[in-house]
Amino acid sequence: DGGITQSPKYLFRKEGQNVTLSCEQNLNHDAMYWYRQDPGQGLRLIYYSQIVNDFQKGDIAEGYSVSREKKESFPLTVTSAQKNPTAFYLCASSPPDYRPTNEKLFFGSGTQLSVL
Amino acid sequence: GENVEQHPSTLSVQEGDSAVIKCTYSDSASNYFPWYKQELGKRPQLIIDIRSNVGEKKDQRIAVTLNKTAKHFSLHITETQPEDSAVYFCAASKLGYQKVTFGTGTKLQVIP
Numbered sequence: 001d002g003g004i005t006q007s008p009k010y011l012f013r014k015e016g017q018n019v020t021l022s023c024e025q026n027l028n029h030d031a032m033y034w035y036r037q038d039p040g041q042g043l044r045l046i047y048y049s050q051i052v053n054d055f056q057k058g059d060i061a062e063g064y065s066v067s068r069e070k071k072e073s074f075p076l077t078v079t080s081a082q083k084n085p086t087a088f089y090l091c092a093s094s095p096p097d098y099r100p101t102n103e104k105l106f107f108g109s110g111t112q113l114s115v116l
Numbered sequence: 117g118e119n120v121e122q123h124p125s126t127l128s129v130q131e132g133d134s135a136v137i138k139c140t141y142s143d144s145a146s147n148y149f150p151w152y153k154q155e156l157g158k159r160p161q162l163i164i165d166i167r168s169n170v171g172e173k174k175d176q177r178i179a180v181t182l183n184k185t186a187k188h189f190s191l192h193i194t195e196t197q198p199e200d201s202a203v204y205f206c207a208a209s210k211l212g213y214q215k216v217t218f219g220t221g222t223k224l225q226v227i228p
Contacts, residue, residue, distance in 0.1 A: 031214050040125065042205060042220040043160070050214055058215070059117070090159065094214070103148050103211060107159040 003027040006091050006108035013078065013085060014116050021076045021111045023091030030096050032074035033105070036060060037088040046089075049074055078113060086115050118143040120208050122219030130227050135193045137222045139206035142187065146208040149182060149189045150216070155202045163204075164191070167211070196226045 004025040013019045023032065034046040045058030049068040063082025068074055074093075078085045091108040119142040129135045141149075147168035152160040166173045166180045166189065173180050177196075182189040193200055203223050209216040 033214070033216075035218075040220060042122070043218040045215060045217075048214050056214075103150070103165070103209065103216075104162050105150075105152075105160075105216065107161070109159050 004091060004093055004106055004108040006089075006111050008111060009109070011111055011113045012116050013113060016080045018077055018079050019113065021078070021089055021091075021113070023074045023076065023108055024072055025074075025093045025106075025108075026072060027093055027095070027106060028071075029093035029106070030071070031094045032068070033092040033094075034058075034064070034066065034074070034076045035090045035092065037090055037110075043090065046076065085113055088112050118146055118208055118215075118217040120206060120217050120219040122206050122222060124222060125220065126223045126225070128225045128227060129196050131196060131198060133196055135196055135200070135224055135226075137191045137204055137206065137224070138188065139190070139208075139219050140186075140188050141208040141217075143208070143210075144184075144187065145210055148209050148211050149180070150207050150209075151178075151180060151191050152205045152207065152218075153202045154205065154221075160205060193224075196224075198226050198228050200224060201226045 007022045031050050033048040035043040044060050047066040049055035065077045089111045092105040122139045150165035153163045154160040177194050179192045203221045205221050206219040207216050
């Protein structure tokens with residue numbers, strides 16, 4: 001189902017708690033991304049990674065952290081510093097630069113995070 | 117940074133009519149403009165894209181036009197069908213860079 005898997009589908013966070021969203025891809029893509037989707041605000045970039053052990057902040061990185069220890073995996077941690085974490089989180093990946101479709105984003109099916 | 121504005125936020129059309137969604141971008145260096153379709157409860161998927169060296173691209177019932185001077189691009193869907201109902205996102209980026217900026221989305225409803 002697309003080769004990029006997000007889990008869990010639904011996640012609940014308590015006050016002061018850190019939660020981690022999983023994103024795994026078996027497409028052999030170098031670049032991976034995390035987007036946050038809020039109603040009426042489109043997709044906003046949280047973090048992206050172009051290669052293992054390297055990642056860059058996006059437009060709304062505050063309150064989030066990531067790691068990229070393996071090519072296939074790009075987990076996102078929503079920390080207690082993120083005061084408004086309720087949103088739909090989408091992970092994406094894109095092919096290597098030498099591929100003609102390297103600009104195309106392949107999305108996972110998303111994780112809905114809610115605050116208890 | 118890049119800023120992409122998208123209009124309208126909602127659009128209702130009768131089945132068989134055409135639908136047009138418009139976007140503007142701010143960074144004149146942007147040269148790649150994809151459109152993504154997100155059906156209810158599903159992941160966004162690329163439906164068409166255009167690079168700045170062309171002014172128009174068509175794929176069956178969908179087409180995209182680009183006006184670099186005005187920094188404006190549009191999605192055109194002809195002969196709309198109920199399965200076209202979805203949220204459509206425009207986006208802009210610079211080829212070779214990984215950062216893609218999305219518009220706020222247009223919810224298209226095709227009325228049978």
